[in-house]
Amino acid sequence: MRILLIMVLSLLGCSGSIDEPVSYFNVETPRPFGYVNGDEIPQRIIIETRSGISLQPGSLPVKGQINRWLNLNRVTVKQTGQRYQIDLLYQVFYAPLEVKSLTLPGFTVQLSQGEKSISQNVPAWTFTLSPLRELVVRQSEQGEYMRPDSPPPLLANTQALYGLAASLSVAVLIAVYLAYLYGCFSGMSRRTLFKRTLRKLAGLSEADMEQALTVVHHALNSLNGQPLFLNRLGEFYRRNPQYLQINSQLAWFFNYSNRYFFSDAMIAVAQDLQQLKELCEQCRKIERGSR
Amino acid sequence: MIRTIRHITLWAALALSLAAFVYSAGALYGIHQNNDLIRQLVSGKDVAVNKVIGGEPELRLARAFYFKQKHRYDEALSTLSLIMDKSGRDFQAKARYNLGNLYLEQAMQQAKAMNINEAMPLAGLAKQAYRQSLALNSGDWDAKYNLEVAMRLLPEMDRVDMPDDELKNQKSQLWTTVPGFPRGLP
Numbered sequence: 001m002r003i004l005l006i007m008v009l010s011l012l013g014c015s016g017s018i019d020e021p022v023s024y025f026n027v028e029t030p031r032p033f034g035y036v037n038g039d040e041i042p043q044r045i046i047i048e049t050r051s052g053i054s055l056q057p058g059s060l061p062v063k064g065q066i067n068r069w070l071n072l073n074r075v076t077v078k079q080t081g082q083r084y085q086i087d088l089l090y091q092v093f094y095a096p097l098e099v100k101s102l103t104l105p106g107f108t109v110q111l112s113q114g115e116k117s118i119s120q121n122v123p124a125w126t127f128t129l130s131p132l133r134e135l136v137v138r139q140s141e142q143g144e145y146m147r148p149d150s151p152p153p154l155l156a157n158t159q160a161l162y163g164l165a166a167s168l169s170v171a172v173l174i175a176v177y178l179a180y181l182y183g184c185f186s187g188m189s190r191r192t193l194f195k196r197t198l199r200k201l202a203g204l205s206e207a208d209m210e211q212a213l214t215v216v217h218h219a220l221n222s223l224n225g226q227p228l229f230l231n232r233l234g235e236f237y238r239r240n241p242q243y244l245q246i247n248s249q250l251a252w253f254f255n256y257s258n259r260y261f262f263s264d265a266m267i268a269v270a271q272d273l274q275q276l277k278e279l280c281e282q283c284r285k286i287e288r289g290s291r
Numbered sequence: 292m293i294r295t296i297r298h299i300t301l302w303a304a305l306a307l308s309l310a311a312f313v314y315s316a317g318a319l320y321g322i323h324q325n326n327d328l329i330r331q332l333v334s335g336k337d338v339a340v341n342k343v344i345g346g347e348p349e350l351r352l353a354r355a356f357y358f359k360q361k362h363r364y365d366e367a368l369s370t371l372s373l374i375m376d377k378s379g380r381d382f383q384a385k386a387r388y389n390l391g392n393l394y395l396e397q398a399m400q401q402a403k404a405m406n407i408n409e410a411m412p413l414a415g416l417a418k419q420a421y422r423q424s425l426a427l428n429s430g431d432w433d434a435k436y437n438l439e440v441a442m443r444l445l446p447e448m449d450r451v452d453m454p455d456d457e458l459k460n461q462k463s464q465l466w467t468t469v470p471g472f473p474r475g476l477p
Contacts, residue, residue, distance in 0.1 A: 095442035147437050153381075155322045157326075167309075
């Protein structure tokens with residue numbers, strides 16, 4: 001019987017805590033010392049309520065002057081589910097003669113559950129404020145010492161500079177692209193002639209020898225500016241003397257091409273294609289300037 | 292057709308970016324000139340009025356700074372009052388701080404000459420300007436210090452550390468605002 005009574009009492013005790021309208025309440029404030037005239041003091045109040053209970057925002061302190069020396073600059077309420085985070089930002093304007101204890105006034109937060117109203121007290125908070133000036137005031141030439149005027153700021157030119165740099169870069173990019181479209185960089189395509197030829201050759205086998213030879217002929221013709229044949233090599237070397245160093249390979253190419261296209265029963269082998277590729281490699285090195 | 296459109300678009304974009312370049316260069320030149328004027332004013336040399344009128348708020352702040360240096364308080368005040376709500380928060384805080392300094396310096400001069408009746412409202416205005424400046428930028432140590440100077444010059448006398456007193460005051464204020472019932476009528 002006694003055990004049963006204890007159990008019933010303990011159950012009653014538990015049910016009481018479940019019925020609490022406010023399940024969590026905390027006031028967070030920074031250090032209570034070391035403030036001076038004009039400082040801002042933040043205060044965070046966290047209230048967690050049972051479901052069905054809501055905060056009455058009208059019960060919070062109103063932004064503006066609280067008393068002669070205290071202003072409330074900002075009130076923000078953030079709600080996540082049943083959790084309310086109230087951020088208050090006070091600013092103190094008080095000039096004490098010595099370290100002085102002051103109190104942020106407490107207030108009552110109203111919570112409502114349907115018609116019913118519940119109160120939650122936010123306690124007053126005491127902190128100390130220190131003076132900035134000494135008691136015996138320093139004197140300057142004009143009288144009492146005071147801080148000088150704030151020098152006027154110079155106009156910021158960063159935005160204009162960014163605008164200038166951005167518009168210039170865009171203009172240059174477009175101008176270069178237009179110049180490319182208008183063919184102002186013909187020299188550039190000559191510099192990549194054999195690069196493109198090598199890329200085309202890479203995908204060909206000895207069975208495609210006809211195509212491979214045509215590709216190399218086309219590259220050499222483009223370089224020469226007109227069709228190039230074996231008997232015109234001398235003229236070609238006069239215009240492009242750097243190609244004289246691969247004279248034997250070029251001569252082999254023209255001879256091989258003649259034999260391939262104009263004699264019957266010519267069978268291309270892998271070695272020929274390899275030699276052709278080596279010729280192109282040499283030409284590529286010359287056009288790049290590395291040989 | 293598509294190639295033509297692409298070409299026209301490219302030329303239009305080039306023209307647009309060149310126009311933006313010219314505009315930015317002009318803006319940069321204007322800023323450079325204004326900054327030269329500001330430097331000139333800070334160094335204590337006046338500039339032509341027509342360059343300041345209608346100019347940037349920073350330029351007018353510089354002119355007010357110049358007037359204050361030359362103790363031309365009325366002109367400094369009229370220049371400052373025109374730019375109080377211009378530009379960003381930092382600028383407004385600076386303008387209000389300089390306005391506070393303008394009032395406080397005059398208040399201290401009047402107090403020194405024992406003209407207490409003239410000094411008191413000036414110190415009150417200085418405090419108000421510093422408070423506004425600190426509300427905009429609470430990290431300004433100069434404004435905090437000068438506010439304390441102004442507060443010592445014109446102390447605020449009522450007790451603040453006794454909440455009971457405040458409550459009583461509030462109560463009495465509340466009663467005085469409730470209209471009384473007319474008496475003595477039949």
